Amino acid sequence: MNFDSAYFDAGVNRIGTDCEKWDGMIAATGDPDMIPMWVADMDFPSPPALKDAMAKVLEWNTWGYTIAGKKDAEALRGYWARRHGVQFDVEDVLMSPCVVTGLRLCVRALTNPGDGVLITTPVYGPFFAAVKGNEHPLVESPMVMDDNNRFTLDMADMEARLADGSAKLVLFCSPHNPCGRAWSEEELKAVVDLCRKYNVPLVCDEIHADFVYAPGKHHSIMSIEGAEEIAVMLCAASKTFNVAGLQQSSIVCKNETMRKAIASEMENGGVRSGNAFALAATRAAYTECDEWLDGLKRYLADNRDFVVEYVAENMPKVKVTPLEATYLMWLDCRELHMEQKVLLDALMDNHVKVNDGTFFGDLGYGFIRLNIGCPRAQLYTALCAMKNVLG
Numbered sequence: 001m002n003f004d005s006a007y008f009d010a011g012v013n014r015i016g017t018d019c020e021k022w023d024g025m026i027a028a029t030g031d032p033d034m035i036p037m038w039v040a041d042m043d044f045p046s047p048p049a050l051k052d053a054m055a056k057v058l059e060w061n062t063w064g065y066t067i068a069g070k071k072d073a074e075a076l077r078g079y080w081a082r083r084h085g086v087q088f089d090v091e092d093v094l095m096s097p098c099v100v101t102g103l104r105l106c107v108r109a110l111t112n113p114g115d116g117v118l119i120t121t122p123v124y125g126p127f128f129a130a131v132k133g134n135e136h137p138l139v140e141s142p143m144v145m146d147d148n149n150r151f152t153l154d155m156a157d158m159e160a161r162l163a164d165g166s167a168k169l170v171l172f173c174s175p176h177n178p179c180g181r182a183w184s185e186e187e188l189k190a191v192v193d194l195c196r197k198y199n200v201p202l203v204c205d206e207i208h209a210d211f212v213y214a215p216g217k218h219h220s221i222m223s224i225e226g227a228e229e230i231a232v233m234l235c236a237a238s239k240t241f242n243v244a245g246l247q248q249s250s251i252v253c254k255n256e257t258m259r260k261a262i263a264s265e266m267e268n269g270g271v272r273s274g275n276a277f278a279l280a281a282t283r284a285a286y287t288e289c290d291e292w293l294d295g296l297k298r299y300l301a302d303n304r305d306f307v308v309e310y311v312a313e314n315m316p317k318v319k320v321t322p323l324e325a326t327y328l329m330w331l332d333c334r335e336l337h338m339e340q341k342v343l344l345d346a347l348m349d350n351h352v353k354v355n356d357g358t359f360f361g362d363l364g365y366g367f368i369r370l371n372i373g374c375p376r377a378q379l380y381t382a383l384c385a386m387k388n389v390l391g
């Protein structure tokens, strides 16, 4: 099969699949014409190999307790070595349902009651919830935005918050949702060095690792010198191969003490992986789908360039954060001086649902997040409607 632009242009009809993005939105808004440019999954079919793998499981006609383990960790290890040049052992891997489960487990396992947890903001909403929901003080380190809307870390601020003991754990998003950064090796090394200096565990959510656009490259935290002492890497096939509904992810940690603490937290919470369909599909994703993924990345890079051009021509007051990674674009609408609710309501009135910037923290006020993981025709229709409000 040819995973060219015609394949991705065709998309997939998701209405009636109980998906949050379309069915959930239509149920909530009552608007069947609403275009969903929000929640982070894609309007493309998953690779055919996944359907084949799950069809085989369906054929078994028996789905008792499943072994989740070595085979799955081997597929994961092979994938990360091949695609990202990262080395870890099968023994370093724990299986978990979702990446957000992993974030929450790590907060619980790697801190003591009352310990502060640092996040660099704005960031994916569940980072806040993973800290606050577990009753830990939230320590925000705002990132710095330059004149081109590119975000960088404020290392001095981060250091101050670790040095005075306010934060005893760092949750980090790499690549970054919603700011689209693919962190450089130097930036990651600085974060690792800081965490080592203050002996603070570093939990790195790498769910968007596969969406770093050329000429960039994803640098996993696991490939940074010294990270093996303090880092946990959370990853999944869910974003990459569009299978978030299967609920399967992995936790990679080379530090045995930390890994055992996470495993014990999983045990205590009764958190298990073992969905036969999810495991089979994930193994297929990690071993048989490179061509599909390469085609997808080309298509998404074109979608990104299309948005940049369209916004520059038609919405001159909107600034687009450079998208080095992810399929989620961060649009700065502050120059329009609209109240956030008025802005979002106006977009909805024009039948476009995007993510509210404040889902990513207070610093997201005046911003919206646009999901470009869809056929170009859908993207174009959404942009034309957005122009009525933002143009």
Ligand SMILES: Cc1ncc(COP(=O)(O)O)c(C=O)c1O
Binding pocket: 040, 097, 098, 099, 100, 101, 124, 173, 177, 205, 207, 208, 236, 238, 244, 249
């Ligand atoms: C940075 C980040 N982490 C985690 C998730 C969710 O992952 P999961 O569905 O495996 O919990 C998302 C989804 O958008 C995300 O952007």
